[in-house]
Amino acid sequence: MASGAAPPSLEVPISRRLPALTQQIGSVGLGLVVLGLASFAFLSISGRALGPAAFAPLATLWVIVNAAGPAFFQPLEQELGRAIAHRRAAGLGSRQLFLRGCLLAGALVVLIGVGLVVFSEPLADRVFSGQESLVLALLVGLAGLGAEHLTRGAFAGAEAFGRYGWQLGIDGVLRLVVSAALALVGVDTVGWYGFALAAAPVAAVLATAWRLGPATEPAPPDDTWRELAGALGVLMVGTLLAQFVVNAAPVAASVLAGPAEAARAGVFISVLVLARMPLFLFSAIQAAFLPGMAALVARGDRAGFVGRLRAVVAAVTALALAGVVVFVGVGPWLVTLFYGPEYQTTRTDIWPLAVGAGLFMLASALAQTLIALRAYATSVIGWVLGTGAFLVVIAVPLRLEQRVGLAFLAATVAATVWPALALRRRLARPLSAGPVADGPLEGALDVRPQ
Template identity: 35%
Template sequence: MSSSASPALRRVPLPEGTLPVGLSLLVAGIATYAFFIVGEQALGSEEAFAPIVSLWFATFSLAPGFFLPLEQEMGRALSHRKARAEGGLPVVKRLVTLGAIIVGLVLVAILFASPIITSEYFDGDWWMFAALATAFVAYAPAHLARGICAGTGRFTSYAIVISSDGIVRIVACVALAAIGITAAGPYGFAVALAPLVPVTYVGLRGQLRTKPGPPAEWQEVSQNLGWLLVGTVCAAALLNAGPVTATLLAGPNEQGLVARFGYGVLLARIPLFLFQAVQAALLPRLSRLAAKGEFAEFRDGLRKLMYLVAAVGVVGTAGAFIIGPFVIETVYDTELSGRTLAMLALSSAIYMAGLATAQAVIALQGHKWVALGWSVGVVMFVLGTWLSSDLLFRRIEIGLVISSASALAIFAFALRQKLSSGATPTSDSVMDAITDMPVEG
């Protein structure tokens, strides 16, 4: 069995580029924390920076959910053609067309709902709505570019696109502050337009070029697109649901609380950023073990990974409760209780375990199960937030824990079913799993 599986897995491009991918994820994470520090200092207060926090989490609820599946399918289809020595230009044209259709449909929906979004979410600030719509459009070419770089093995350019927009945001923020800009609007557009800079850079260097080849049928670029789309939309929404819901539920005089809650979510996400970088390197090895039929070793490796996730979750939750208030006051000059930070860290740890399990399920060709799990998680978040409490932070915290735990339970059941049925990875499913990274920023 190993002799037939190995050639398929050798066609997967990303494992050999896991070092730059992992490093780029770390850089992107660090840049996120730096932007929030610099941005608040530039605007002068939590209340003034709150619209940027709301814009940030809304952007990363929408863009990765809709465009990450296109990136995954682009990388998969191009890697297939690369293995067959066929040009990938027809694939790129197909997926760019599909991306334009998705942008158009979602943009129409956003514009149609603009009065409600602007009044209820952005407190009547139309500049923030315009920045949100711009950001959604701008991240489409960013994800498509990442897919092209991944599928053609241009890992350095892939890493540049992932990491550089965060650096661009900080530079733009510092420049705006230096010339005395204190309105939130320009900083919002710094968030929105930043991803276009690295895309333009790698494009000018010729890193997005592909050669002409045989025509690409829709089936070639959409094998699991529907399930990936449902799964990533729900996963990204769930990941950013806390600050988005806090914005929607906060009263007129609670805008400072929204920014404060966003800082807490970012702090709780530190292990998740680190985990993604490590997971990009570990998943190919686990997938190869399963492909060779070495399920005992696969289970052992996955079990050790889960032990690591659990240990990080326990340490992170305890640390958030004990020293979290001191850390967030030191880093962001704000206050949050140890209980709130511990609950956010716990939900992040459970989400991290869910993400690891979901990636293993995808590698074993369980795309439908992953879509189901994240969808159930979103439903449970709504129910948990609605029914659990009347306190702003507590109801969201409970919703986040319940939703992540529900998704994890479904993924664990699906993984057990896949392993017991003898499911094995393919080069396609491994590619989808490795690039299934909804944590953006």
């Protein structure tokens, strides 16, 4: 769809919008595939160049950057995309909105930077095995991801999904090329690989942000501070907790590992990275899934809503089962293939990670469905329960890999069961027809059956 075309009306049948929807998903999906493959290649190259023990803090940086970036900035991308699209449909620009989003993101980066400076020494010692350069790389990487999410919000609001996909792909290719060059010249210092990871988002933004469409067009005065703050407050809590559920395991493995377990922690983190490969495929549908479900709610189309929900749940379940079968069946061989003969693991350590990754996808789909129903607080409760389950199980004194893997599995089970039960209660009565309210807390706790 051209960037200047108006979005389809809610009265247009869903079946007539599928080709455009597929094209949008395809553009983002292709970028995600490039980013995902390049990320795994980056980890494979750096893991071989550094060895298991030195690789552990770099893998931890990779996990933290990819967790904290979306946790802090993805809500801003979502709200900017929604608000810019809304104004674009009314023939209005969004310059004021976008600039205020930039100010919020900049303030957040400054706050994060102050925290990293204050706690740089204990963070380097406890999380990055004494590598202080990785603390600075973390700050640079988070700033770059903040800029990426800002520009992606502008791209999504203008339906410029091709540019969205290009930014994802450029990010991945840059980290791959730089890490390969470092390995070829024999660099075995972890800090250089950390900065290769951190600088790629910054360069990707510079390469794609030269045309932002409605985000840079003049806008009439309005109260966008209240609009942004109200939506972001709710979205950020859920996103932070979801990122904790999916990313706490590798960080815990790095923190809990004793001096004699450093190499084992590096192997475990590499296994977890591979087990999460299906998450990249799942991410391609998320940008279009939530708006589609929200449109069905606005129309009161219960049959269409339930049908799409069943189709998405079936697809996610099939993807999750395929991941479990592949990684439990040939996981040890895959780990050795990707990282080298020093990386040895067992199916006992793999299966909780593979099952947990599948359940996380299902929990995310169910949580987005609750958000489409405007049950914001209910969707957050699932991630709260998942966080609590992880903290309880991680305290059980087991072998490191078993302890962390089962904690991840318990977290995803809890995060999946709650929204499934909440949706069952909510869908026992009709959907509310009519326009969806703009307030972020509208219907937040409304999951009671009739």
